Amino acid sequence: MRPNRIWAWLALAVGILYFALPLIGTIEFSLRMRRGVYSFDAYRAVLGDPQFRATFSFSVVMALMTIVLGVLVVAPTAYWVRLKLPRWRPVVEFVTLLPLVVPPIVLVFGYIRLYNTSSWLPLTGTAGGTNVLLLAGYTVLALPYMYRAVDTGLRAIDVATLTEAAQSLGAGWITIMARVILPNIMVAILSGAFLTFAIVIGEFVLAALLNRPAFGPYLQVLGANRAYEPAALAVITFAITWACMGLIQLVTRLQKHTQVPR
Amino acid sequence: MAFLDIANLDKFYGPTHVVKDFNLSVEKGEFVSFLGPSGCGKTTTLRMVAGFETPTSGSIRIDGRDVVNLRPNQRNIGMVFQAYALFPNLTVAQNIGFGLKVAGRRRSEIDERVQEMLAIIHLPELGGRYPFQLSGGQQQRVALARALAVRPQLLLLDEPLSALDAKIRISLRQEIRAIQQKLGITTIYVTHDQEEALSMSDRIVVMNAGVAEQVGDPFTIYNRPATRFVAGFVGTLNALEAVVTDPARGALTIDGQAIVLGRPIEATAGAKVGVALRPETVALGSRPEAGASLRGTVRDVQFLGSVLRVRLALDRQVVALDSFNTAALRPPAVGDDLEVGFATADMLVVSAE
Numbered sequence: 001m002r003p004n005r006i007w008a009w010l011a012l013a014v015g016i017l018y019f020a021l022p023l024i025g026t027i028e029f030s031l032r033m034r035r036g037v038y039s040f041d042a043y044r045a046v047l048g049d050p051q052f053r054a055t056f057s058f059s060v061v062m063a064l065m066t067i068v069l070g071v072l073v074v075a076p077t078a079y080w081v082r083l084k085l086p087r088w089r090p091v092v093e094f095v096t097l098l099p100l101v102v103p104p105i106v107l108v109f110g111y112i113r114l115y116n117t118s119s120w121l122p123l124t125g126t127a128g129g130t131n132v133l134l135l136a137g138y139t140v141l142a143l144p145y146m147y148r149a150v151d152t153g154l155r156a157i158d159v160a161t162l163t164e165a166a167q168s169l170g171a172g173w174i175t176i177m178a179r180v181i182l183p184n185i186m187v188a189i190l191s192g193a194f195l196t197f198a199i200v201i202g203e204f205v206l207a208a209l210l211n212r213p214a215f216g217p218y219l220q221v222l223g224a225n226r227a228y229e230p231a232a233l234a235v236i237t238f239a240i241t242w243a244c245m246g247l248i249q250l251v252t253r254l255q256k257h258t259q260v261p262r
Numbered sequence: 263m264a265f266l267d268i269a270n271l272d273k274f275y276g277p278t279h280v281v282k283d284f285n286l287s288v289e290k291g292e293f294v295s296f297l298g299p300s301g302c303g304k305t306t307t308l309r310m311v312a313g314f315e316t317p318t319s320g321s322i323r324i325d326g327r328d329v330v331n332l333r334p335n336q337r338n339i340g341m342v343f344q345a346y347a348l349f350p351n352l353t354v355a356q357n358i359g360f361g362l363k364v365a366g367r368r369r370s371e372i373d374e375r376v377q378e379m380l381a382i383i384h385l386p387e388l389g390g391r392y393p394f395q396l397s398g399g400q401q402q403r404v405a406l407a408r409a410l411a412v413r414p415q416l417l418l419l420d421e422p423l424s425a426l427d428a429k430i431r432i433s434l435r436q437e438i439r440a441i442q443q444k445l446g447i448t449t450i451y452v453t454h455d456q457e458e459a460l461s462m463s464d465r466i467v468v469m470n471a472g473v474a475e476q477v478g479d480p481f482t483i484y485n486r487p488a489t490r491f492v493a494g495f496v497g498t499l500n501a502l503e504a505v506v507t508d509p510a511r512g513a514l515t516i517d518g519q520a521i522v523l524g525r526p527i528e529a530t531a532g533a534k535v536g537v538a539l540r541p542e543t544v545a546l547g548s549r550p551e552a553g554a555s556l557r558g559t560v561r562d563v564q565f566l567g568s569v570l571r572v573r574l575a576l577d578r579q580v581v582a583l584d585s586f587n588t589a590a591l592r593p594p595a596v597g598d599d600l601e602v603g604f605a606t607a608d609m610l611v612v613s614a615e
Contacts, residue, residue: 161347164314165405167334168341169361169412179360183351 023238030231042232051218052233059207059215062131063200066138067193070146073139075189078150079181082159096147099140104205107137112209130210137206142196149195153188154181187252194244202237263326265290265448266311266416271320273306273472280306282472284320291446293439295459298469299495304452305420307469311450312418313337324415337416340409340447344421346401348393354404355380355389361412379407382441399430406438410445417442417449423458435462456496460484468492490612493538500539500581501612506531512606517577521554523606536612541571543608544583546594548601555603556581560594574602 033041046052081092099107111133115123123129159181166176182189207214219237223230264287273281281303288294296304309315311322313334322329329337348357358379359372367375380386383403393401402422409417419438423431439462442449453459459466460480468475468483468491476488487493494501504514504521509531512523516537529535548555558574558581570585570593583602585591594600 161343161345165347168339170335170364175364180349
């Protein structure tokens with residue numbers, strides 16, 4: 001074996017250890033709730049906790065709504081920028097990157113200041129209003145990922161010509177968007193959606209400061225008060241994320257028209 | 263009034279004048295080609311008819327109705343693009359039926375029309391395929407069927423064969439023309455390929471730098487080019503410089519060799535004029551009857567199979583000639599001193615300077 005191959009293998013091994021060891025340790029620890037034997041007690045305790053179910057389903061619903069809102073905002077914008085305002089692309093890209101620069105804590109304090117109960121739009125006064133704020137905040141947080149995914153999808157198709165073809169066949173903007181553009185960037189939208197899902201499920205700052213019963217704050221409370229259950233929860237969260245990534249792969253493969261020509 | 267009437271059409275992109283005072287009347291069922299080099303404004307003109315570009319000024323009337331202010335999806339125009347532009351997520355049948363579905367037609371009617379169109383393009387078995395499973399030629403036929411399925415009043419084709427290889431191009435241009443004649447649909451065809459334009463069109467509009475240089479049937483465009491540009495762009499051409507000696511008799515000299523055309527030339531004696539001669543009208547050997555001849559030295563000989571292309575150097579200028587290859591004829595050798603002849607009627611005086 002040539003020396004540079006050895007170094008390559010070594011680097012790989014170090015990398016795998018670096019990522020896998022904490023995970024293996026967490027899994028191992030999560031199985032040790034019952035003294036002396038490995039068991040799934042921690043998982044049973046977590047999954048049986050009504051708080052877990054309530055917060056998790058709250059976050060799932062929020063994630064799905066964030067995805068829908070994100071797609072509705074991002075897809076037409078990215079499409080229009082590509083079609084009619086190509087010179088504005090750098091500006092729009094910069095705006096979509098802002099959520100990575102502005103910390104969520106700043107965002108949420110801004111929200112609270114602007115929409116508190118003595119403001120002109122007292123959204124924080126009701127649970128429903130606060131949920132709307134949370135949804136808006138999540139959409140902002142997911143914006144960089146969603147925009148990039150959708151824009152990459154649009155790059156892969158000839159947006160201008162497909163639009164003109166559809167127009168010459170009598171289609172209006174809504175038809176073009178729904179029947180021509182969206183189906184052809186579905187894979188990109190789905191990858192953006194899964195990223196959004198992963199972000200929203202684990203998000204802590206917005207939910208905690210807006211005092212909504214989301215999964216993130218539950219994770220934190222559990223982590224501060226219990227030993228084995230947080231480890232089990234971490235493993236469950238990992239599994240969900242991986243399942244999402246697997247789903248992206250699966251969807252890409254199942255799409256008939258994106259298969260490689262024979 | 264003609265079916266399609268384009269009057270005083272102008273288009274500016276900022277300070278650039280890309281289409282200049284374009285006028286054209288197209289009769290119902292006519293096949294008109296816009297021919298010209300890239301950047302000559304032919305595609306821009308087509309896109310203004312389609313509604314994808316807005317004219318700076320001028321009018322476009324289809325069947326008597328001014329369409330300039332109509333959106334593309336209100337014009338009932340079928341369009342075929344160079345890049346096919348089939349919807350990748352839809353099957354062939356769904357692509358063809360797209361326009362009808364948008365128009366809210368009944369399912370049974372759409373299915374029937376799709377089958378009809380698939381039969382017309384000779385791909386009746388491929389309705390269930392996706393575009394990526396088709397060859398380029400098949401995709402373009404599907405695109406044609408999709409454009410025609412909605413029974414448009416006008417069919418526009420924007421260099422539809424440019425992305426295809428030579429063999430498919432020739433068979434498909436015959437097929438497009440046959441379908442166009444069968445359906446009797448008024449068609450505008452944009453191309454930079456003179457062979458395509460000459461072989462398919464009822465009339466050709468030769469465009470250069472935003473101007474329609476000549477409008478005419480293929481025979482006239484080729485044999486009686488109105489301007490030097492048309493003469494040079496359509497077909498290959500010997501463009502030579504001559505000096506007029508006697509305008510009344512049509513006498514002139516090319517590199518000192520006297521030619522008498524036998525028809526008057528609009529120029530003064532001693533003036534320089536441009537004359538044009540198609541290579542295929544020049545033959546090896548002299549032409550005593552109603553003809554003229556030139557002497558020169560063979561510079562090179564290209565053997566193209568059926569055709570022999572000889573370039574003959576005069577004093578300063580070069581004349582190319584095409585001669586059909588026959589096994590009996592020995593090709594001339596480079597350096598041979600040779601006489602070539604042509605009918606004086608074939609020599610065109612294209613511009614007097």
